Amino acid sequence: MSDADRQQFTDAIGRAMDLAESRLDDNPNDAAALYSLGVSYGLRGNYNFAVRKAYLDALHDMVSARKCHNRVTRIDPAMVDAQLTQGVYDYVMGSLPMGWKMLGFLGGLQGNRARGLATLDRVANQGNINRVDAVILLSAIYRREHRPSEALSILKPLIQLLPRNYILRLELAEMYGDLSDHGAALAVLDEVEQLRRAHAPGYESLTVDLLAKEREHILTKLERNGASAGG
Secondary structure (H helix, E strand, O other), X not given: OOHHHHHHHHHHHHHHHHHHXXXXXXXXXXXXXXXXXXXXXXXXXXXXHHHHOOHHHHHHHHHHHHHHHHHXXXXXXXXXXXXXXXXXXXXXXXXXXXXXXXXXXXXXOOOXXXXXXXXXXXXXXXXXXXXXXXXXXXXXXXXXXXXXXXXXXXXXXXXXXXXXXXXXXHHHHHHHHHOOOHHHHHHHXXXXXXXXXXXXXXXXXXXXXXXXXXXXXXXXXXXXXHHHHHO
């Protein structure tokens, strides 16, 4: 990020927090303001984690986001979107190695992996604002956990909803590769190539080199999976 972009981001997050906190001064149970404040903490936490690499700051922000959205859920249980933060938090904390879990427990930080997945699934099916985000997170989690069939079941409708996002199609090819479905994986890559050549909306930034590397990676995966099955 450039200095100007960084400043714009931090100024916008700060302004959003100020507006939310001003409303909460008037009404501590303002669910919309609490939700907005939690989103701001979450965005800043993502920034601290992915850009600044300030992991302790990121953890503090995510804990604050979770607390805000937990309050939203208590005030308005029907606001399912506020459960996204809780689902992510539960899954991440519940997936840590045992040593880190013990440290987290001593620090009052606990999670539950299965509960986190169930919460994300609920947001994916019943949410409004965060429904798509929950589906994308679930697809990433299923890939991480080597559950390609479940990832496929949610990637396909997501592609119909977000046809400009070529990354989703590349993920689809990856999942077919994990399933050793040679024909389906290459068919998806061929379709992506056709969309790129046709200058389909969203595919302008997909380079020839990136697509070639993805094809090589999937072919290597298919050969490896085939060799493992044969062995």
